[in-house]
Amino acid sequence: MAALKLAIGNKNYSSWSMRPWLALRANDIPFVETVIPLYTDNPADKERILSFSRAGKVPVLVDGDITVGDSLAIIEYIAERYPEVKLWPDDVAARAHARSVCAEMHSGFVPLRSECGMNLHRPVRPVTLSADAKANIARIQEIWRECRNRYGAKGPFLFGRFGAADAMYAPVVHRFRTYAIDVAPDTKAYMETMMALPAFQEWTRDGLTETLVIEKFETD
Numbered sequence: 001m002a003a004l005k006l007a008i009g010n011k012n013y014s015s016w017s018m019r020p021w022l023a024l025r026a027n028d029i030p031f032v033e034t035v036i037p038l039y040t041d042n043p044a045d046k047e048r049i050l051s052f053s054r055a056g057k058v059p060v061l062v063d064g065d066i067t068v069g070d071s072l073a074i075i076e077y078i079a080e081r082y083p084e085v086k087l088w089p090d091d092v093a094a095r096a097h098a099r100s101v102c103a104e105m106h107s108g109f110v111p112l113r114s115e116c117g118m119n120l121h122r123p124v125r126p127v128t129l130s131a132d133a134k135a136n137i138a139r140i141q142e143i144w145r146e147c148r149n150r151y152g153a154k155g156p157f158l159f160g161r162f163g164a165a166d167a168m169y170a171p172v173v174h175r176f177r178t179y180a181i182d183v184a185p186d187t188k189a190y191m192e193t194m195m196a197l198p199a200f201q202e203w204t205r206d207g208l209t210e211t212l213v214i215e216k217f218e219t220d
Contacts (some may be wrong), residue, residue, distance in 0.1 A: 011207035015171035112136035
């Protein structure tokens with residue numbers, strides 16, 4: 001069986017790429033990784049992205065004749081392709097809850113994303129946040145707290161064992177750390193759990209070794 005292929009963007013900046021990469025690596029699912037620099041003026045980089053997907057965006061997962069784009073769609077595909085890793089909870093209610101919070105992450109929290117872009121190289125320091133971004137931070141903590149209160153007896157992650165929801169919210173952990181966001185003790189405990197995950201640490205190390213600087217993300 002041919003190995004999965006995952007095309008991703010720069011690990012320092014690409015939060016959307018981090019999500020499916022983490023879902024695969026944390027569950028020891030073998031794949032071939034291709035990193036394509038984003039936001040460059042190099043036509044070759046653009047052609048490499050288009051060679052994976054005509055949408056011209058990463059991440060993209062290729063499994064033989066099947067091509068899947070978009071972080072959440074890729075995670076859904078991985079969950080179907082490898083049901084034994086249990087990216088979604090077994091319980092119907094818990095699974096519905098997990099899908100709901102993943103969808104909320106996928107489509108929401110735009111102010112936080114805009115004001116606190118993922119940048120692993122950035123020195124840890126706070127920024128002045130809008131009221132909307134602060135509301136995003138409060139809502140994310142509320143989500144994490146509710147998940148941990150409901151499912152914490154099953155393990156240290158949002159739904160007990162590491163799963164899709166943890167992968168979807170992983171870049172937020174970096175954002176909270178990098179921008180010195182003041183968080184509650186239970187939020188900090190979950191962040192520490194994620195930062196101790198070997199796959200999370202691997203992505204972070206790789207991102208920190210990258211030398212490409214994208215000026216549009218280096219403004220604060």
